[in-house]
Amino acid sequence: MTTTSVRPYPHIQKDTVDKFPAPLLYIGWEDHLMFCAPFCLPLPPTLKFGDMLAGPLPGVFGAHPDFAKIDWSAAEWFKSGKAWKPDVNKTLAENGLGHKDVIRFRTPGLHGLNGSCN
Template identity: 55%
Template sequence: MPIKAITPDYHGDFKDGVEKFNGNQLVNIHWEKHLMFAWPMCVPLPPGMPFGALIEGVLPGIFGAHPNFKQIDWNAVEWKTSKGPFKPDLAKSLSDNGIGHKTTISFRTPGLNGVNGNAVC
């Protein structure tokens, strides 16, 4: 049912279209079962950035303080978005891997589930 408003056919402006981010797009990243970071992190990234550069250049700055981070075997990591699991091609860009503006990427690191295996931290 359309919104009821004083102005007929009222529609707010889209406040966060990709064109407003100076060439970047927003990407949200969540490391599952590591609730020391208990919310997805939001970062602006170029859509053409290779997925491998996300792993090497971006994720350490966000999650590097966690003792599990250095132990991650990136070949074993399981990735997913709201559309389901996917296997990234590290050489291809975020866009070519299906990562669009405001996509939330969740990743799981089998065998590494928080400090001392406790997902709450």
Template identity: 30%
Template sequence: MTVKALYDYEFPSADRAEVFGDDQLVYVHWRGNPLFCSAACFRVPKTMTFAAFVTSTVHGWAASDPDFDPDSVTEWRLFDAPLSGGQDKSLADLGIGHKALLSFAA
């Protein structure tokens, strides 16, 4: 639903990319898990490798589900496209930008 302001609204977004410097916001969604019905948002460095992101950030968050098994994480997607690339590449190198949505199945 759109909202029409009654005046000129000229305030920059508080979560725009330039506010975060060398970091960025990345959303992560565990598809099909009823405990996590929506994506979680994490502030991480753009230069962080995908493997480090998964082990240090995603696994810690997902472990709050007692059924989580880190070895069962599969089918990573960036928005709606399959995520392809090396685990040793940075988030930026994989095309994971500010406010990107990653999802996985487990």
């Protein structure tokens, strides 16, 4: 739907990276409906991807009974909807992740509570 302004309308973006303690990263777990949407986490760009798996992710997804069963080496990753392979030894920035990026992961063999998303 197009709109017409009767006078100049400056677009001022209110959610730029400088307004947050760290760049925001959205992280979702496919086939696990206990979490209805990706979590939004402020994570420093210097954080190693592997440290994110060991630190912040258990804090947000750890309540799910399948979380302890995840084989991270078999996890399938998606960045903005496209297949993507992160390097666990590189930082978030080195993996090409920036402010408000969206990543999701799928865990083969784990399909929600008692296989509810099969």
